[in-house]
Amino acid sequence: xxxxxxxxxxxxxxxxxxxxxxxxxxxxxxxxxxxxxxxxxxxxxxxxxxxxxxxxxxxxxxxxxxxxxxxxxxxxxxxxxxxxxxxxxxxxxxxxxxxxxxxxxxxxxxxxxxxxxxxxxxxxxxxxxxxxxxxxxxxxxxxxxxxxxxxxxxxxxxxxxxxxxxxxxxxxxxxxxxxxxxxxxxxxxxxxxxxxxxxxxxx
Numbered sequence: 001x002x003x004x005x006x007x008x009x010x011x012x013x014x015x016x017x018x019x020x021x022x023x024x025x026x027x028x029x030x031x032x033x034x035x036x037x038x039x040x041x042x043x044x045x046x047x048x049x050x051x052x053x054x055x056x057x058x059x060x061x062x063x064x065x066x067x068x069x070x071x072x073x074x075x076x077x078x079x080x081x082x083x084x085x086x087x088x089x090x091x092x093x094x095x096x097x098x099x100x101x102x103x104x105x106x107x108x109x110x111x112x113x114x115x116x117x118x119x120x121x122x123x124x125x126x127x128x129x130x131x132x133x134x135x136x137x138x139x140x141x142x143x144x145x146x147x148x149x150x151x152x153x154x155x156x157x158x159x160x161x162x163x164x165x166x167x168x169x170x171x172x173x174x175x176x177x178x179x180x181x182x183x184x185x186x187x188x189x190x191x192x193x194x195x196x197x198x199x200x201x202x203x
Contacts, residue, residue: 058179059175060176060179062116063176066109066146066169067166067169069150070162071162073105073106073153073154073165074166077153077161078159079095080098081157083098106151106153109146109150113150117143118140118143121176123136146169149168150165152165
């Protein structure tokens with residue numbers, strides 16, 4: 001009995017769906033035109049969106065995170081150098097792990113540059129403003145310097161490599177100062193982040 005009821009309900013639903021389709025077809029192209037126009041209007045009204053964490057950015061924290069990555073790579077290089085004269089299994093295992101740490105933090109740093117700063121914080125100027133275009137190129141060059149320095153710091157053990165990486169990070173740090181101590185949330189917007197947007201290049 002239960003199966004019969006279920007089957008009847010399914011058939012009724014299908015018939016209702018077919019009837020609705022037939023009714024739409026019979027209503028002439030005007031109805032479909034209205035539906036398509038509504039879809040188009042909704043799609044065009046949706047604003048372009050940024051990546052997560054939208055609205056809760058902390059640029060200064062991201063810069064400090066890059067510094068931490070660079071300092072971790074520096075320590076990894078020092079530890080590998082200190083263990084380089086040993087060939088016992090434990091030392092070789094530790095060297096391998098430190099090398100993996102260097103690679104991990106180098107890639108993490110490059111990801112932050114590309115995904116967070118270049119994709120979301122550096123803004124290409126509109127129009128023919130020469131000064132704005134030069135500033136845009138300056139920002140791209142500065143972040144490219146960080147990316148290349150991270151690659152080189154991961155590739156070798158020379159302390160100068162991580163020194164260059166930290167110097168490259170320090171070069172962009174003034175663009176993203178620490179948040180105000182009294183910053184808070186007002187109407188869903190982070191005041192400190194809004195301040196950074198207004199003062200940082202491309203913000």
